[in-house]
Amino acid sequence: MTPTSHEPPVAAVTGLETDADFVGLDEQLDERELAVRDAVRRFGRDQVLPIIDEHWEAASFPWELLPGLAELGIIGTVIRGHGCPGLSRKAAGVVGRELARADGSINTFLGVHSGLSMGSIDLLGDDDQKQRWLPPMARLAKTGAFVLTEPDHGSDSVSLETSARRDGDHWVLDGHKRWIGNGDTADVVVVFARNAQDGEVNAFVVEKDEDGAHPAGYRPEVITGKIGKRAIRQSDIVLDGVRVPDSARLRRCASFDDVNRVLAATRGGAAWEAVGHAMACYEIAADYARRREQFGRPIGGFQLVQSRLANMLAELTAMQLLVYRMADLAERGELSVAQASLVKMTAAQRATWICREARDLLGGNGLLLSHHVARHMTDMEVVATYEGTDSVQALIVGRDITGMSAFT
Numbered sequence: 001m002t003p004t005s006h007e008p009p010v011a012a013v014t015g016l017e018t019d020a021d022f023v024g025l026d027e028q029l030d031e032r033e034l035a036v037r038d039a040v041r042r043f044g045r046d047q048v049l050p051i052i053d054e055h056w057e058a059a060s061f062p063w064e065l066l067p068g069l070a071e072l073g074i075i076g077t078v079i080r081g082h083g084c085p086g087l088s089r090k091a092a093g094v095v096g097r098e099l100a101r102a103d104g105s106i107n108t109f110l111g112v113h114s115g116l117s118m119g120s121i122d123l124l125g126d127d128d129q130k131q132r133w134l135p136p137m138a139r140l141a142k143t144g145a146f147v148l149t150e151p152d153h154g155s156d157s158v159s160l161e162t163s164a165r166r167d168g169d170h171w172v173l174d175g176h177k178r179w180i181g182n183g184d185t186a187d188v189v190v191v192f193a194r195n196a197q198d199g200e201v202n203a204f205v206v207e208k209d210e211d212g213a214h215p216a217g218y219r220p221e222v223i224t225g226k227i228g229k230r231a232i233r234q235s236d237i238v239l240d241g242v243r244v245p246d247s248a249r250l251r252r253c254a255s256f257d258d259v260n261r262v263l264a265a266t267r268g269g270a271a272w273e274a275v276g277h278a279m280a281c282y283e284i285a286a287d288y289a290r291r292r293e294q295f296g297r298p299i300g301g302f303q304l305v306q307s308r309l310a311n312m313l314a315e316l317t318a319m320q321l322l323v324y325r326m327a328d329l330a331e332r333g334e335l336s337v338a339q340a341s342l343v344k345m346t347a348a349q350r351a352t353w354i355c356r357e358a359r360d361l362l363g364g365n366g367l368l369l370s371h372h373v374a375r376h377m378t379d380m381e382v383v384a385t386y387e388g389t390d391s392v393q394a395l396i397v398g399r400d401i402t403g404m405s406a407f408t
Contacts, residue, residue: 020279022317025324026094033091039072040095044102052103053369055231059224061185062231065106070140075114078265079122082134090327093272097323100276104379105231107273112181113137115266117144120190123261124203124250133188133205145186147206147237148259151178158256162239164193164202171204171249173217173242179386183235184220187212190250191239192259203253204244217242228378263387267340268326270387274344274351275319277376277383281358282312284373288362305361312357315350322346338400345393348384355380 029037047068055062069075076084077092087095099107114137121133136142153159162175173193183189189206208214220235252258286309289300299305326343329335355377359366366373384390399405 020282020313020316021320022313023320025320028324029090029094030088033088033094036072036074036087036091037094037098040074040098041101043068043072044098044106048099048102048106049372052106052231053372053375056103056105056375057230057369059226059230061109061233062106066140069106069110075110075140076118076122076134076138077114079118079134079138082122082130083138084118084122084134088327089268089330090324093268093323093327096269096272097276097279100273100379101280103231104273104277104376104383105229107276108181108229108232108382111266111269111273112146113140113144113186115269116146116262117182117186117188117190119265120146120203120253120262121188121205121250123265124253124258126251129205129247129250137188142187143182143185144188144190145180145182146262147177147180147183147189147191149177149179151176151236160192160194160201162191162193163196164204165196167243169246170243171246173204173206173239173244175239177237177239178235179223180220180235180237181232183237184222184233189218191242192253193239200254201256201259203250203259205248205250206242206244207248215242215244226382228380228382264337264340267337267344267387268323268330268335270383271319271323271326271340271343271347274347274380274383275316275323277380278312278316278319278347278351278354281355281373281376282309282316284371285309285312285358285361288365288371292362292365299361308357308361312354315354319347319350336400338397341388341393341396344387345390345397348380348390348393352377352380352384 026037047065051062073085074087074095077087077095078089080086096107096111099110118134118137121130137144150160150162162173162177165172173191175193187208191204191206192201193204195202206215206218217240219238219240223234223236289305289309290298292299322343326335326340329339355373359373359377362371362373365371369375395406
């Protein structure tokens with residue numbers, strides 16, 4: 001749509017022009033954390049935003065962004081050694097925030113590759129396995145996926161049915177997985193399956209061969225028709241007699257408790273992403289209100305619009321305070337599961353509201369991809385679902401409050 005005198009130019013509503021850090025929380029960042037923030041912000045502004053609408057509408061992944069993403073030096077985030085940067089929890093959170101501020105699909109790609117796939121290898125693999133897979137993944141020479149969720153077991157992932165059967169010096173994997181980010185293209189796929197012998201959950205790395213082909217029996221199909229996160233490929237995967245050598249079994253994964261170690265280490269990422277989406281939508285709405293004219297003057301001069309913007313900023317600031325506190329607790333190893341659940345639930349609820357308020361404030365223009373709000377709003381519907389829905393997070397917090405589990 002060609003801008004008119006009544007429609008703000010796209011450059012004015014990119015979501016990166018207005019500072020949404022109202023109480024100056026980023027002043028707590030040290031020199032390295034600030035450098036990471038600024039580098040990722042520039043990457044989002046200069047490389048992601050100019051192309052993402054086209055890819056989002058076409059439901060295609062922007063592979064052309066990977067060289068620039070690799071150059072940021074953030075792959076592996078908090079992992080130390082093996083070519084990874086060893087960022088602080090706060091810096092890792094800011095990475096997710098700034099990527100989501102540009103686009104949620106790119107942030108999901110990094111979260112799956114860096115947080116879940118690489119994080120699984122770092123936490124559950126032995127030294128040889130880490131050295132084998134982490135360095136090329138840190139360079140993005142190889143991409144990763146995390147294969148846990150099943151069609152009948154989303155939030156109830158502890159009940160997974162995919163099986164692993166020992167056959168000599170190999171394992172045979174059978175099962176069905178769903179909603180797997182990067183699942184059809186990843187070079188290094190971490191699959192969680194139940195050991196047929198003892199019933200415990202183990203982790204296995206399924207790799208492409210030198211010709212870039214998945215092993216026999218690994219059959220991914222990209223899920224289509226999504227209303228959000230359209231630029232990230234998520235797959236339905238059938239595992240039909242997939243054979244992997246015993247050397248591909250991650251040595252430190254012997255139960256679902258070990259899977260939870262990975263999930264606990266990455267749980268805060270969804271909350272930081274929610275903050276990024278909310279920041280973008282608030283900034284777009286505030287900038288739009290200053291420029292959009294109705295009834296002879298900018299709509300930002302009307303009391304109702306100012307009240308809405310003030311409430312959006314108040315909710316956003318509360319979210320920012322929560323994720324900063326969460327990062328501090330995580331850095332000290334003091335973050336509990338219930339605390340992380342409370343932050344994720346609160347951030348998802350408030351960010352979803354902010355994105356919807358921004359969409360409404362922009363009126364019809366809020367429906368256009370060129371104004372970005374619709375993309376953030378539908379992406380937030382996804383964020384509110386993965387890493388545990390609001391209802392699941394509420395039950396985790398409720399269990400902590402009462403000492404009674406309401407899951408069964």
